[in-house]
Amino acid sequence: MRVLLSTIGSRGEVQPVVALASELRALGQDVRLCVPPDFRDWLDELGFDVVPIGPELRGTASASGNRPTPEQLRKAAEDTVVTQFETITAAAEGCDVLVAAGALQFATRSIAQRTGAAYVYASFCPITLPSDLHAPPPMPWRAPGTAGNRALWDEDAKRWMALFGGKVNASRAAAGQDPVDDLPRHVFTDRPWLAADAALAPWPEPADPRVVQTGAWIWPDERPLPADLAEFLDAGEPPVYFGFGSMRAPGELAEVMLASARAHGRRAIIARGWAGLAAVAGQPDCFGIGEINQQALFKRVGAVVHHGGAGTTTAAARAGAPQVVVPQMYDQHYFAGRVRELGLGAATEPGVPTAEALTSALGVALTSSVAGAARQFAGKVRADGASVAARQLLATVPLASA
Incomplete structure (x- = not known):
């Protein structure tokens, strides 16, 4: 089986994906990674097939630069959607399953639907997945208020559609796909995975069958200290x-x-x-x-x-x-x-x-x-989350649907 693992972010997003990739490779699977170019050299050293996506991100952390204007943010939002559809489409060629991990994953499920590949979305924190038991993550644009959790998630969905939905649906239309009207639900699916430790960051509804909590994906770092x-x-x-x-x-x-x-x-x-x-x-x-x-x-x-x-x-x-x-x-x-x-x-x-x-x-x-x-x-923090996720993927993918 060939698996594409896609994420956009810093080492905090990429290293867990590498942990899962390592476990899948140990189980004899063919793995490809689609990650920012900042990590290309490291992953080449580990022997992974890497498709870089977007520009390098490292330069965005300097506090000396000017913060982007609303217009610049909108253009960046549109550009990332276009880039994802272009890059992940090429990276997904020949893959049986596409795993989108972390935030800002707007194209992967649409591409899975086009190719017939299975699709899994994984979050690294429970608060990023919708639940009536918690509000969405705090964001600068969200004013404090008394709205209920469900209303806040609905507001989030509208904002996702306003920022990213147009370009997502334009790409879907060009491929003959129907539009989506709830982008978060489209991305997360009705059965997302939660790659977080159950003791440190539990899903608030333990018996909820919709969310698969695998545990944190921890890459075993064996490098000696200098x-x-x-x-x-x-x-x-x-x-x-x-x-x-x-x-x-x-x-x-x-x-x-x-x-x-x-x-x-x-x-x-x-x-x-x-x-x-x-x-x-x-x-x-x-x-x-x-x-x-x-x-x-x-x-x-x-x-x-x-x-x-x-x-x-x-x-x-x-x-x-x-x-x-x-x-x-x-x-x-x-x-x-x-x-x-x-x-x-x-x-x-x-x-x-x-x-x-x-x-x-x-x-x-x-x-x-x-x-x-x-x-x-x-002693409560488990180290086998990536192994659990790899076995779960192999057990469920043949039955999964994009």
Whole structure:
């Protein structure tokens, strides 16, 4: 069987897809990946067939650039739909099943319907899938109000149609397909998958047969930590890790991070991320890193301060590390709430944190009670989600329908 796995996003979206691809390949399946070109070299090294989609995304995290205007956002929305139909159509040639993972997947199901391939949609966070038990993810355009969850999901569907539906239906019409009038339902299907850990991010209706929760898709990272980083870790008390992943962030945030660690007598490890945050030069209590094996590093730090992406939150929880979540957008607010609810750490207000706010939140995370709760919770986080998903795919695809 030939499988196409498609996602658009940062490493937080791509690495889980690689985990599933690795499991499928181990089961003898032919796998192709359609991902942003930022990850082409890495996936070539792993021996995967890769079709790059769209422009590189890494440059979008700089806080120095101007934020896009509404007109630019609309054009970007239309352009991504056109690009997806063009690129995924070519990538899907000869494939028996198409798996669309994460946000912004607008073309894959239409292409599956054209080719007769089976189709599966997978989300990495429960709050991104419709339910009467929760509202959609917070978005900048949504004003606070008292509308019920169902009304908010209906509003989301209308916005999806306004932004993306025209180009989706234009492409469908060109291929002789009927238009869709509810784009989220079309993308998600009536039986979406949830690739999130059931202890950390459970579906709110456990007995709901519509949603297949496989567990988080965790790629087993076996890379050793760099020797100079290992030396830094060995030189004193476990430091605090700070990283914002692919998020926009001002350069001065690195100084705020270091100040909050110093306020608690801790050293700091600062991940540059896509925003290019720089460790304060010449400071012996601060170490800067690039892309690294989080699974190994998080077991050796006193706390993990991050933006609340699904992958980083899961990695920290699995490592037993206390967390401070600084949410910026979308599902990150959900994971900030879960870290607080589970007693695994603290969260700041959304946006760029002040030194005072970060110091206060870090004080909570570094308490012995939180550290103990984080260590205990680590045993509940499963590592076999990608294996479960691969077996599920092989068991259900022959019966699946696009």
